[in-house]
Amino acid sequence: MKGEFKLDITAHPLTVSVLIAYLLLLVAIGIFSSRKSSGGLTDFFLAGRSLNKWTVALSAVSSGRSAWLVLGVTGTAYLTGLNAVWAVAGYITVEVFMFFFVARRFRNFSEKTGSITIPDILESRLGDRTKIIRLVSSLIILFFMVAYVGSQLVAGGTAFSGSLGITTSQGMWLTAAIIFLYTILGGFHAVSKTDVLQIGFMFFSLIILPIVALVQMGGFGPVLDVMQSEGGGFTSPFAFAFGAIIGLIGIGFGSPGNPHIIVRYMSLKNVKEMRQAALIATFWNVIMGWGAIMVGLIGRVYFPSVDMLPGENNEQIFTSLGAEVLNPFFAGILLVAVLAAIMSSADSQLLVGASAVVRDIYDKLFAKGKEISQRKLITYSRLVIVVLMGLSIWLASTATDFVFWMVLFAFGGLGACFGPALILSFYWKGLSRTGVLTGMITGLITVIMVAEQPQWTYAFIDVHAFLNSYFFGITYEAVPGFLVATFFTVVVSLFTKKPDHADGLVDDMKNAG
Numbered sequence: 213m214k215g216e217f218k219l220d221i222t223a224h225p226l227t228v229s230v231l232i233a234y235l236l237l238l239v240a241i242g243i244f245s246s247r248k249s250s251g252g253l254t255d256f257f258l259a260g261r262s263l264n265k266w267t268v269a270l271s272a273v274s275s276g277r278s279a280w281l282v283l284g285v286t287g288t289a290y291l292t293g294l295n296a297v298w299a300v301a302g303y304i305t306v307e308v309f310m311f312f313f314v315a316r317r318f319r320n321f322s323e324k325t326g327s328i329t330i331p332d333i334l335e336s337r338l339g340d341r342t343k344i345i346r347l348v349s350s351l352i353i354l355f356f357m358v359a360y361v362g363s364q365l366v367a368g369g370t371a372f373s374g375s376l377g378i379t380t381s382q383g384m385w386l387t388a389a390i391i392f393l394y395t396i397l398g399g400f401h402a403v404s405k406t407d408v409l410q411i412g413f414m415f416f417s418l419i420i421l422p423i424v425a426l427v428q429m430g431g432f433g434p435v436l437d438v439m440q441s442e443g444g445g446f447t448s449p450f451a452f453a454f455g456a457i458i459g460l461i462g463i464g465f466g467s468p469g470n471p472h473i474i475v476r477y478m479s480l481k482n483v484k485e486m487r488q489a490a491l492i493a494t495f496w497n498v499i500m501g502w503g504a505i506m507v508g509l510i511g512r513v514y515f516p517s518v519d520m521l522p523g524e525n526n527e528q529i530f531t532s533l534g535a536e537v538l539n540p541f542f543a544g545i546l547l548v549a550v551l552a553a554i555m556s557s558a559d560s561q562l563l564v565g566a567s568a569v570v571r572d573i574y575d576k577l578f579a580k581g582k583e584i585s586q587r588k589l590i591t592y593s594r595l596v597i598v599v600l601m602g603l604s605i606w607l608a609s610t611a612t613d614f615v616f617w618m619v620l621f622a623f624g625g626l627g628a629c630f631g632p633a634l635i636l637s638f639y640w641k642g643l644s645r646t647g648v649l650t651g652m653i654t655g656l657i658t659v660i661m662v663a664e665q666p667q668w669t670y671a672f673i674d675v676h677a678f679l680n681s682y683f684f685g686i687t688y689e690a691v692p693g694f695l696v697a698t699f700f701t702v703v704v705s706l707f708t709k710k711p712d713h714a715d716g717l718v719d720d721m722k723n724a725g
Contacts, residue, residue, distance in 0.1 A: 289508025
């Protein structure tokens with residue numbers, strides 16, 4: 213019958229059983245966590261600052277990597293060999309810096325000022341009574357988060373389609389339903405707990421898959437043979453041009469400004485455990501990053517040409533290698549790992565988007581001075597999650613290619629807009645409101661110009677030609693965006709008034725950190 217919705221699943225029953233058990237577990241966690249997320253916005257968005265070091269560390273790693281690690285890095289290693297090391301090294305280095313040198317100050321300042329969002333932090337640090345910083349930063353977050361979640365839904369639909377044989381659209385709706393259920397029920401409590409579960413699947417898959425493949429092929433010899441025959445970047449990470457290497461490392465520039473990563477620092481119960489959390493996060497980042505690179509290298513042995521992969525897509529190497537060397541049960545685990553990578557980012561991004569609307573725009577701008585119960589604000593937050601999920605589904609359904617392009621664009625855009633401001637907030641007394649506002653706007657404009665320069669602006673400048681001539685050919689928007697935002701933030705701050713309380717705040721953070 214026309215219009216009939218029918219699931220035609222062709223996967224092995226054991227694979228499907230593993231998947232169903234995993235999805236039911238996620239929903240159960242959401243239901244269980246709902247009891248802990250009704251105390252107020254701090255409970256709903258930060259788990260009441262009650263999380264331990266393991267949960268914070270693993271949740272930060274899980275929400276930050278998304279499908280980019282299990283699909284993107286493995287695909288890059290499959291095509292370019294050891295050059296993929298630079299992409300992993302970039303985000304690991306930046307996140308080590310953030311955990312060891314910024315996170316502790318971030319956590320202390322957020323509790324002292326009662327901040328639960330990035331706009332909260334910036335407004336309190338800059339003493340902005342005009343609310344312009346809060347409004348601009350909230351709108352930037354909201355824009356990027358809808359696109360971010362939409363991209364994750366498309367990735368989930370693709371994963372379900374390739375593994376279960378259902379349509380991409382059906383897979384997308386299934387992904388959306390599961391994420392929506394446990395996020396709206398349990399808030400940050402559910403998201404952080406499911407993140408720990410999901411990174412376990414990702415970690416296991418990125419370790420077990422290359423080990424099983426190596427055993428089946430009789431050792432590392434065939435991999436070395438392929439690497440030597442390919443030459444270039446397959447055997448040396450320095451074979452890429454300098455600009456290309458910096459571009460890959462520059463992926464890490466997005467981490468300091470992505471709210472769904474940053475809020476993890478604010479949720480730690482005992483600030484003295486931050487350095488231990490940093491070590492845990494770094495260990496998992498390194499092992500998972502190396503596992504992803506190994507999957508790509510080993511995959512080149514099993515699939516010498518990219519046209520042997522579904523859709524001739526190098527990012528299918530993770531699932532294709534799994535289907536080749538694993539039994540149906542572990543193939544189910546592999547599918548769960550892909551979905552875990554997707555869901556662990558999308559759930560956090562939904563919460564960040566909801567906090568931007570309810571906390572930063574409604575509660576702090578439109579309802580300022582009114583007595584609104586915390587329970588009502590949580591209800592509004594859940595309603596906003598419904599709307600944001602609807603917008604994300606619409607975007608994913610109508611603009612698939614655009615959404616995929618938005619993944620790196622959003623990551624780099626958030627890094628450029630907020631990274632310099634947040635780092636300088638905790639280390640430089642001279643930072644001003646006008647400087648931060650200028651930096652956010654110029655960073656956003658730079659990211660847009662590099663990513664997709666509007667045709668009419670070519671009359672004034674060809675951005676890519678300029679980057680090729682003066683920036684070593686670096687074309688990933690996060691790098692120039694971050695540098696431009698930092699430059700304007702510092703220069704404008706030098707010529708504008710800093711907050712009266714800045715010296716005391718920075719000194720307090722230094723002593724606490």
